[in-house]
Each structure stands twice: as structure tokens, then as C-alpha cells.
Amino acid sequence: MKLWNHYHVPQTIDEALHLLESYAGQARIVAGGTDLLVDARAEVAFEPHEALIDITHIPELLNIQEEGDMIYIGAGVTHSAIVKSQIIVDSATCLVESCGVVGGPQVRNVATLGGNVAHALPAGDGTTSLVALDADVEVFYEGQRRWLPVCDVFLGPGRSLLQTGRDLLLGFRFKKCGQGEATAFKRIMRPQGVALPIMGCAVWVKLDLAFAHFESVRISIAPIGPKPARAVEVENELVGKAANGDTIESVAAFAQTVLHPRTSKYRATEDYRSEMIRVLLRRTLTLATERARTGTAVPEGVGV
Numbered sequence: 417m418k419l420w421n422h423y424h425v426p427q428t429i430d431e432a433l434h435l436l437e438s439y440a441g442q443a444r445i446v447a448g449g450t451d452l453l454v455d456a457r458a459e460v461a462f463e464p465h466e467a468l469i470d471i472t473h474i475p476e477l478l479n480i481q482e483e484g485d486m487i488y489i490g491a492g493v494t495h496s497a498i499v500k501s502q503i504i505v506d507s508a509t510c511l512v513e514s515c516g517v518v519g520g521p522q523v524r525n526v527a528t529l530g531g532n533v534a535h536a537l538p539a540g541d542g543t544t545s546l547v548a549l550d551a552d553v554e555v556f557y558e559g560q561r562r563w564l565p566v567c568d569v570f571l572g573p574g575r576s577l578l579q580t581g582r583d584l585l586l587g588f589r590f591k592k593c594g595q596g597e598a599t600a601f602k603r604i605m606r607p608q609g610v611a612l613p614i615m616g617c618a619v620w621v622k623l624d625l626a627f628a629h630f631e632s633v634r635i636s637i638a639p640i641g642p643k644p645a646r647a648v649e650v651e652n653e654l655v656g657k658a659a660n661g662d663t664i665e666s667v668a669a670f671a672q673t674v675l676h677p678r679t680s681k682y683r684a685t686e687d688y689r690s691e692m693i694r695v696l697l698r699r700t701l702t703l704a705t706e707r708a709r710t711g712t713a714v715p716e717g718v719g720v
């Protein structure tokens with residue numbers, strides 16, 4: 417069976433949108449193809465389409481830009497490009513740490529951050545960090561360009577707000593880490609695993625002026641529910657507390673009591689995942705706190 421009849425490589429966003437419109441829902445966006453073509457071959461969530469529209473030659477979607485205290489990343493930027501970006505290493509280290517563990521080098525060289533989010537799996541590694549960074553997503557949705565909080569794009573596992581063949585994810589924006597702020601990402605993966613993690617965790621911390629207390633914290637642990645979400649109850653437990661090992665240990669234990677991951681047939685049991693919540697929070701909070709104090713961050717665990 418032929419999976420598509422035409423393959424288009426538009427050079428501008430307008431051209432891509434025009435193509436989507438002309439196929440009236442019968443075309444499908446492709447970026448790196450690392451999710452789409454695996455699904456197509458397995459015939460999972462993929463029906464034959466009249467056309468594929470490849471967005472990887474649209475310069476506006478391939479940029480990483482710094483504007484004031486914000487960073488903009490185009491939807492077509494690959495995980496490898498993010499890992500190599502000094503701007504992101506310095507001011508959103510968790511994203512480098514998450515994009516740096518996606519698949520192997522062959523996957524990272526073509527797979528995009530936009531594809532990671534558009535595929536809408538709750539534990540996509542790039543997604544986990546975007547949630548901790550409190551990122552917004554720019555979409556062409558219902559005929560208009562607009563910005564949405566990243567979590568609003570997700571409807572459930574593999575289901576996003578974007579209508580296949582009509583809408584387009586354009587890019588991301590988030591605030592750079594400032595003085596006393598830092599991030600970290602870690603995941604637990606099966607040794608032979610190449611796809612989604614058993615559990616991933618990204619944190620953003622802001623310390624007070626004396627670097628002694630947590631002033632504000634964002635925590636993203638996945639998968640917990642069907643959609644990515646912040647662990648707000650756990651964040652609230654940290655605010656105002658001393659930024660030290662005792663606090664981190666007791667809040668990591670608290671997290672285990674309020675977060676309820678589920679058993680996955682392919683990855684891990686609920687009990688194991690629950691233990692990993694504690695381990696990952698301890699590791700990421702300790703690392704991010706250290707980075708916030710020293711003002712330096714060397715990404716850890718990133719593949720080449």
C-alpha cells in the first residue's frame with residue numbers, strides 16, 4: 417500500500433499553510449519523520465495521506481534566537497542543534513540535557529523539538545523540560561497564529577490540540593535563567609531502551625538573593641498522567657524552605673506520596689516508578705540548586 421502520493425518541501429510558512437489548505441486535511445506534516453515513519457510502518461495512528469509536507473527547509477522554523485531575556489526555538493530545530501547551542505546550554509540547561517538523550521545520534525540529527533511536542537506523548541524528553549521552563553508554543557491553529565502554554569497543546573497520549581493536516585506548530589519561547597536561577601533534567605531509562613523513558617524529571621529553581629532559600633520552583637515529572645503537567649503540590653512544598661539537602665530529601669519523599677504514576681507494560685511498574693520519582697527529584701533539585709548558586713552549568717549525560 418502506498419502511504420502517500422506527493423511529497424512537498426515548502427520554503428516558507430505561508431507556502432506550507434497554503435499546501436495544507438489546498439489538501440483540505442488530506443496532507444500530513446513531516447519533520448524528522450522519526451515518529452511519523454515508525455508509526456507509518458507499524459500502521460499505528462497513520463492512515464495513507466494524499467501528501468506529506470516536509471517543514472525542515474523553512475528557515476524561520478530552524479532558528480534559535482535570543483531576544484532580550486527570551487529564547488525562541490523554531491519547531492524544526494533538531495535535538496542535535498539544541499545540544500550544540502551555547503545560548504541554550506547557558507540559560508536552559510535542562511533542555512540540552514533532555515534533547516541530548518533522545519534516541520541515538522542518528523535520531524537526534526533529524527528529530528525535531530516540534531515533532532516531540534506535536535506527537536503529544538506525555539513523557540517526550542523535550543516536552544518534560546519545556547514544561548519546567550514554562551514555555552509557550554506558537555501554533556497556527558484554527559486559521560490564526562497564536563501563543564499557548566505548552567501544556568495546553570496536549571489532550572491525551574498521542575492526541576494534541578493541533579488538527580492533523582490543518583494546523584502547524586511553529587516554535588517555542590521561554591525566559592532565560594537569570595541570576596540565582598537554574599535548571600536540570602535527568603531520566604531513568606531501561607539499559608537497552610531507545611525510546612521513551614521509564615521516568616523523566618526536569619526542574620527550574622530560583623533561589624533568594626542570599627542563595628539560601630527556594631524562592632520559586634517548577635517541577636515537571638513524566639509520565640504521571642495522560643498529559644504533561646507541573647507537580648504544583650510538590651513545588652509549593654519547596655517555596656520558602658532552606659535550599660539544602662535535608663529539604664530536598666524530605667520534599668522528594670513527600671512527592672512520592674502525592675504523585676501516582678501508573679504501571680506500563682513495556683517500561684516499569686507503578687512501584688518502581690514511584691521510587692524513581694524520589695531518586696530523580698533528589699538528583700535534579702540538588703544539581704539545579706548547585707547551578708543556581710555557582711551561576712555555571714555544564715550539561716550532564718548528553719550523548720554525542
Ligand SMILES: Cc1cc2nc3c(=O)[nH]c(=O)nc-3n(C[C@H](O)[C@H](O)[C@H](O)COP(=O)(O)OP(=O)(O)OC[C@H]3O[C@@H](n4cnc5c(N)ncnc54)[C@H](O)[C@@H]3O)c2cc1C
Binds near residue numbers: 519528539585
Ligand atoms: C529509535 C528512536 C528512539 C527515540 N528515542 C526517543 C527518546 O529517547 N525520547 C523521546 O522523547 N523521543 C524519542 N523518540 C521519538 C522521536 O524521535 C521524538 O519524539 C522526535 O522529537 C520526533 O520529532 P520528528 O521531527 O522526528 O517528528 P515527526 O516524526 O516528523 O512527526 C511526529 C508527529 O508530529 C507531527 N509534526 C511534526 N512537526 C510538526 C509541526 N511543526 N507542526 C505540526 N505537526 C508536526 C507529524 O505530523 C507527526 O504526527 C525516538 C524515536 C526513535 C525512532
